[in-house]
Amino acid sequence: MVAGETSGDLLAGLLMDGMKARWPQMAAAGIGGPRMAAHGFEAWWPHDKLAVRGYFEVLRHYRSISRIREQLAERLLRERPDAFIGIDAPDFNLGLEARLKRAGIRSIHFVCPSIWAWRGGRAKKLAASADHVLCLFPFEPELLQRHGVAATYVGHPLADVIPLAPPRSAARAKLGLPDDVPVLAVLPGSRRSEIEMIAPVFLETVQRLSTLRPDLRFVLPVVPGLRELVEPLRERLAPDAALMLVDGQSHEALAACDVTLIASGTATLEAALFKRPMVIAYRMNALSWQLMRHMAYQPWVGLPNILCRDFVVPERLQAAANPQTLASDVLNWLDTPAKAEAVERRFEELHHLLRRDTGRTATHAIAQVLEA
Known part of the structure; x- marks a missing residue:
């Protein structure tokens, strides 16, 4: 799992509630924060390493973020988990998911990127990256299915x-x-x-x-x-x-x-x-x-x-x-x-x-x- 900032850590922690109930022995690791750690998540890197917003802000941190993604990909390809779940952070996660998907590792993206708000071209990238998308909002699955992306509306965990x-x-x-x-x-x-x-x-x-x-x-x-x-x-x-x-x-x-x-x-x-x-x-x-x-x-x-x-x-x-x-x-x-x-x-x-x-x-x- 990868959650790239405080909000992603919150969403992932709430998701892990349901996953642990179904799979009590589940092991999860990757990039995350304290809410995920409370569910037994092993953070190989802290989530705030990815907490950068804005094109020019990202450029300043591009080399270090790219190095983390490469090291993470190599480790996941060696260890081959049953699934990879990218929590939001599409600029980091979609490319990683595409690489894992090509290698036969199930790839799930939690939180539909805001293609309905801006950067609609991401729909094609999403189709190549994720086996399934978990959507927070009710209008998103139909929009994604038009682009050939399998998706499920799961509601927003904060509402629960x-x-x-x-x-x-x-x-x-x-x-x-x-x-x-x-x-x-x-x-x-x-x-x-x-x-x-x-x-x-x-x-x-x-x-x-x-x-x-x-x-x-x-x-x-x-x-x-x-x-x-x-x-x-x-x-x-x-x-x-x-x-x-x-x-x-x-x-x-x-x-x-x-x-x-x-x-x-x-x-x-x-x-x-x-x-x-x-x-x-x-x-x-x-x-x-x-x-x-x-x-x-x-x-x-x-x-x-x-x-x-x-x-x-x-x-x-x-x-x-x-x-x-x-x-x-x-x-x-x-x-x-x-x-x-x-x-x-x-x-x-x-x-x-x-x-x-x-x-x-x-x-x-x-x-x-x-x-x-």
Whole structure:
């Protein structure tokens, strides 16, 4: 198995729940993180070695990532596992999967690449790489089958884990937050590059909001290993804010908050499953942005908006992600409770759609591939 970042580690850990239930003696190894390790996964490399986003950011790390992929491929070809499962990370995994598939090793890709959003040419590469694709979203299998790719909709494992009724009071108690104050969860991303590009503007927004709304409290979950980047930014950019940094605990922060300011990515879906109004923002290297925006097939970048096929929450990208605009968006949610309640109802419908006992459903699909 290969999971290339924090979100992939989370998905893989949830998948391994189902796999271990069916195959208690299963051994799994490759590239992964702590959630996979909790299920007995042997990490030959840590998942954060692959946690790079953006064309030019990837180029800087290309040699080291390529070396890891080559060493991993050689080891898997020697040891010949019953199956290889690539968890997202298509730039790393698809080429590896194609090589393993040609050698007769069953290759499964978990999470359909976003060919419906951009880079549709990946469909052909996917057909050559994976024996089967496990899809998180209901519209994906039909799209893949048009390109000759076998696929199964397994739902999103987060929809099984996150409760339909978010435990707001319990989460606030765990974080030491009162029940009677407004709370903003600030999630600037899980990658080092995201902390460098996005956390500064988020913290400037926090400082601005703390001046406009002195009663507003803030909680920022920090990914393990990145606190040394966040602490100096917090001291410099949001010195006066009632801001709490917590290690991990992003789900507690989302359950506890009234609104979240959040970087585009898997975390936005988690926020939707917690039924939280949000402001989605993203910044990246300017050259990467110019390349990616010309490849987009649809007007949305945030998963909640993509799944709802509408701008149900604001998206602020690049220059639009500035403290003035982001603070205004946050206050708009806080000051219009009817609007917030409407989006919460929309997210509850989405939660029911995505709840499919993913671990069991995906394991059944994997078993069929192994038995074919």
